[in-house]
Amino acid sequence: VAEKFKASKGTADILPDAMAGHRLVVETARAIWERAGYGTIETPIFEDTGLFQRGVGDSTDIVRKEMFTFEDQGGRSLTLRPEGTAPVCRAFVEHGMSRLPQPVKLGYAGSFFRHEKPQAGRYRQFHQIGVEAIGTESPLADFEVIALLDELVSELGIPGVTLRIGSLGSLDARRSYLEVLKSYLRERSGELSEDVRERIEINPLRAFDSDHEGTAVVMEGAPRLIDHLDDADRQHFDEVQALLRAGGIEFELDTTLVRGLDYYTRTIFSFVCDRLGAQSEIGGGGRYDGLISQLGGPETPAVGWAAGVERILLALDPETETPSPDVFIAWADEGDRERAVVLVRELRLKGLSAGIDIAGRNLKGQLKQADRTGARWTLILNTDGSGELKRMETGEQQTIDPGDLAGLDLN
Numbered sequence: 001v002a003e004k005f006k007a008s009k010g011t012a013d014i015l016p017d018a019m020a021g022h023r024l025v026v027e028t029a030r031a032i033w034e035r036a037g038y039g040t041i042e043t044p045i046f047e048d049t050g051l052f053q054r055g056v057g058d059s060t061d062i063v064r065k066e067m068f069t070f071e072d073q074g075g076r077s078l079t080l081r082p083e084g085t086a087p088v089c090r091a092f093v094e095h096g097m098s099r100l101p102q103p104v105k106l107g108y109a110g111s112f113f114r115h116e117k118p119q120a121g122r123y124r125q126f127h128q129i130g131v132e133a134i135g136t137e138s139p140l141a142d143f144e145v146i147a148l149l150d151e152l153v154s155e156l157g158i159p160g161v162t163l164r165i166g167s168l169g170s171l172d173a174r175r176s177y178l179e180v181l182k183s184y185l186r187e188r189s190g191e192l193s194e195d196v197r198e199r200i201e202i203n204p205l206r207a208f209d210s211d212h213e214g215t216a217v218v219m220e221g222a223p224r225l226i227d228h229l230d231d232a233d234r235q236h237f238d239e240v241q242a243l244l245r246a247g248g249i250e251f252e253l254d255t256t257l258v259r260g261l262d263y264y265t266r267t268i269f270s271f272v273c274d275r276l277g278a279q280s281e282i283g284g285g286g287r288y289d290g291l292i293s294q295l296g297g298p299e300t301p302a303v304g305w306a307a308g309v310e311r312i313l314l315a316l317d318p319e320t321e322t323p324s325p326d327v328f329i330a331w332a333d334e335g336d337r338e339r340a341v342v343l344v345r346e347l348r349l350k351g352l353s354a355g356i357d358i359a360g361r362n363l364k365g366q367l368k369q370a371d372r373t374g375a376r377w378t379l380i381l382n383t384d385g386s387g388e389l390k391r392m393e394t395g396e397q398q399t400i401d402p403g404d405l406a407g408l409d410l411n
């Protein structure tokens, strides 16, 4: 016997009966960003590796060990996109979107790739929906994007969700704070995990994220970035909070919130769901005021988020559902077979969902098939050109002209 293949580790097929749930999440998100004036963008699945090295940051886990990177036939290093913000910013710069009225508001949905250890809620190919508001540093933009994710949560009815927010300050304020934090960590390096110790110089903030016991104890007493914000950052953060309160969006202030990407400045936020295990964040994001200039564009402040479709589905656990036809066309006499396929084609072109057996079964088999597909009505063609229309639920039956079918109310 030939060897069978399986979907690659950390990837999954979305089978037809799960597709309704997947689509519901993506379509709800799209409707939410479109009614808020966000255009939809799709960027390529792979990009120059350098975009992510520079955009996401060399010191992040994503760039250090999670990228699917390969060389193409021309010897160029390409990477399957691990996230969407750097590609959207690359597109913003490439297409001169800074000349458009600002802010430029964009939404996207698609597959992303990270070579992580798979577990519930964590995959190597996963789906994100996301929005980016590019070209303003106003706290109104922070408020708007957070409000959109909040709307998604309530519109889908995701239970047990909490919003956490924090501020990382501007790059300058953060730089001076990082020196304070580094010297605090260096003085206590003996108590830290090896991983955190190794990264004191390159990414000390990640120490707040560590689940190592000794590190956690050290971090309880660590200096907080929130106490080192400069006046402008503090005011910006205060305004974001005031807007959230005015908008009735509940949040928790989290002074140790950190995120796994280097580009964040000022506001960061995270929506976590208590129905999920270790991978409890359904979505999050923040401001990235330095990213576009880092990618060769003009100084352009921006803010956005992305959410994980699979995690939302885990939290929602929607019912599976396969599409069923409105009406199933069947025939008894082989001479009516052609009439049946022509009728089905006409009905479908008129926008009706019409079923037919395409396996060559006899009438009994066709009717069984109609039942299996969940058709609500069946029309059996008679040799005299008429048809018997049967409501499957009640068995009630009437003789009709098949040509009238498209005009009937099939509810």
Ligand code: HAM
Binding pocket: 082, 083, 084, 085, 086, 114, 116, 121, 122, 123, 124, 125, 126, 127, 128, 130, 131, 132, 259, 260, 261, 281, 282, 283, 284, 285, 286, 287, 288, 303, 304, 305, 306, 307, 308, 309, 310, 311
């Ligand atoms: P992120 O926090 O890396 O941010 O990912 C956003 C969301 O994607 C997470 O909250 C999670 O729901 C989902 N996610 C991430 N990794 C996985 C995985 N391996 N398996 C399943 N789901 C996953 C970003 O990607 C930023 N680009 C967000 C952003 C947009 N910031 C500003 N604008």
